[in-house]
Amino acid sequence: MSKDDTAIIRLVQELNTATGLKYNVLISDHLGRSSYREKYVYIYREDILKPTQWYHYDDGCENCGTDVFIREPFVARFSSLTTELKDFALVSIHTSPDYAVREVDGLYDVWEDAKQRLLLEDILILGDYNADCSYVKSTHWPNIRLRQETSLQWFIGDSEDTTVSTNTNCAYDRMVVGGARFQNSVIPGTAKAFNYQVEYGLTYEMTKAASDHYPVEFEIRNDPSYNNEKFPISSSVGISGGISLNGVCDCAGVDFTSCVGRCGANSSSFPCNCNASCSSSNKCCTDYTESCKV
Numbered sequence: 001m002s003k004d005d006t007a008i009i010r011l012v013q014e015l016n017t018a019t020g021l022k023y024n025v026l027i028s029d030h031l032g033r034s035s036y037r038e039k040y041v042y043i044y045r046e047d048i049l050k051p052t053q054w055y056h057y058d059d060g061c062e063n064c065g066t067d068v069f070i071r072e073p074f075v076a077r078f079s080s081l082t083t084e085l086k087d088f089a090l091v092s093i094h095t096s097p098d099y100a101v102r103e104v105d106g107l108y109d110v111w112e113d114a115k116q117r118l119l120l121e122d123i124l125i126l127g128d129y130n131a132d133c134s135y136v137k138s139t140h141w142p143n144i145r146l147r148q149e150t151s152l153q154w155f156i157g158d159s160e161d162t163t164v165s166t167n168t169n170c171a172y173d174r175m176v177v178g179g180a181r182f183q184n185s186v187i188p189g190t191a192k193a194f195n196y197q198v199e200y201g202l203t204y205e206m207t208k209a210a211s212d213h214y215p216v217e218f219e220i221r222n223d224p225s226y227n228n229e230k231f232p233i234s235s236s237v238g239i240s241g242g243i244s245l246n247g248v249c250d251c252a253g254v255d256f257t258s259c260v261g262r263c264g265a266n267s268s269s270f271p272c273n274c275n276a277s278c279s280s281s282n283k284c285c286t287d288y289t290e291s292c293k294v
Contacts, residue, residue, distance in 0.1 A: 008041055009238045015043070016237075022046045026239045028074040028092075029056060040074040040092040040127075047230040051239070053077040053118060057091075057110050068106040070096040073125075075114050081229050084221045085185040089120055093127040100130040101140045108145035111152075111178060122179030128213060132158065133170040146176065153177050155191035156216050162193045164212050166204070173216045182220075191218035 005027055012025045028040040042051065054076040060067035077089040091110055095103040107125055114123055125146075130136065138158075141147045147154070155175040156162070162173040175191065177183050193214040197207040 005039075005238055005240070008039075012043060012237050022233050024234065024237055024239065026051050026054060026076055029240075031056070031071040031074075033070055038071055038094060040071075040094070042076050042078075042090065042092070044078065046233055048081045050079045050231045051076050052079050053089075055117075057113065059106065059110075068109075069093070069103050070099065073107070073110050075110070075118075077118055077120065079231075081231065082222055082226050083185065084223050085122060085182055086223075087120065088122040088124065088179075088182055089114055089118055091123060091125040091127075093125065093129065095128065095130045097130045097135045100135040101144065104129050104131050104136060104146055105144045107176075108149060111146070115178070120179075122182035123177070124182065125176045125178075126174070126216070128172055129174045130172050131174055132172055133168065135172075151178060153183050155186065155218055156193070160193055160216075162214050162216060164197070164204075164207050164214060173213055175216055175218065185220040187219045187221060192216070 008025055008027060012023050015021075015023050022045065023043055024046040026042040026044070030037045030039055032038060044051070054074070057069070057073040057075060059069050059072050071094055074092045075089060076092075077087070080086055080088070091107070091114060093103070093107060093110075107129075111123060111125060115121060136144075146152065153176070155177060156171060156173065158171050160171045161169045163170050173193070177186065194217050195214055196202065196210070197204065202210075
């Protein structure tokens, strides 16, 4: 992804144009130890889903080489209007293939930390685990705490092929759910890799050009009592990472790709409080004081 988020924001804008709906995107910081870095994003329908808290998991000292993850997990909590499950959190991860065993095991600590930090049980840990074939072998599983924890449910099994290549059959991408309410809200039989090549009639070359992995998915139960309530729609696309443990400001007209957009509504003295991601801008909080509605 481009460092300035231009590509993903344009993608969401094009999605809005094509569907006539209003999607937004929550974007993590640029994560990684070297010049090769990545970002996690959550694309969501803004009228029915609302991010309420988010943060990057702190896994130790990167400069010391004692951190667990090459790319730290990005945790986001959402409120949902249309589903039976109203409050849940997502943990995104892309493990390094070379350290997949260590990182998948380390997701257990991320899960425990998220439960305590968010005071929430209903958590989905999802992403490219690289958890199969030569990276995570059957002999590794007994020593991986995330797999041995009996209260967690793995919705993508070891026999699922999440790779596009005709030369591989690997369950790299996984969805692991904690919390009885979340687990019970998943509709049985809906968890699978989404084969978009077959669904959209693409050639193998076109499919590979999009990704070398298939997305994984499941469906959760709708709320039969949903009364068509809607969340407010923002006037811009893109909420940048950083940390917000007390929600996002309702800032009509604010460009969320700027430094201003990296602040969370978590200060009594200012509508939004600057975090480390935007502390270099002296006007950060001042701009929010003038434009946020609180």
